[in-house]
Amino acid sequence: MRARVLYTKHLTKKRKTWSDGYVEISPQRLATLSDEDGRTLGTARLSPSENWSEDTEDINSFEGYLVNIDELEASAAHRGRRPGNPTHAPQSAAATQ
Numbered sequence: 001m002r003a004r005v006l007y008t009k010h011l012t013k014k015r016k017t018w019s020d021g022y023v024e025i026s027p028q029r030l031a032t033l034s035d036e037d038g039r040t041l042g043t044a045r046l047s048p049s050e051n052w053s054e055d056t057e058d059i060n061s062f063e064g065y066l067v068n069i070d071e072l073e074a075s076a077a078h079r080g081r082r083p084g085n086p087t088h089a090p091q092s093a094a095a096t097q
Helices: none
Strands: 002-008 019-025 030-035 040-045 066-073
Touching (some): 019 066
Antiparallel strands (some): 002 019
């Protein structure tokens, strides 16, 4: 799973400055926080009870960062596909001639 997030280092500051980034969660439930340029800022092991959605705010799993989920993204394997449809449609005989 991949999510667009807003993150900040300002944990106790009243007026926080937020930055855009991404969180990727592996099948082993290892979450990696990255900035927009792809630099890794932190990692965290998620417990089985932690389930994130677009409504999840103030995630403290990453040491030194506060994270809010902005948008969940579909995985690359499923992006642009519909259930039950093949990834490559067979060409008709007329199209190949």
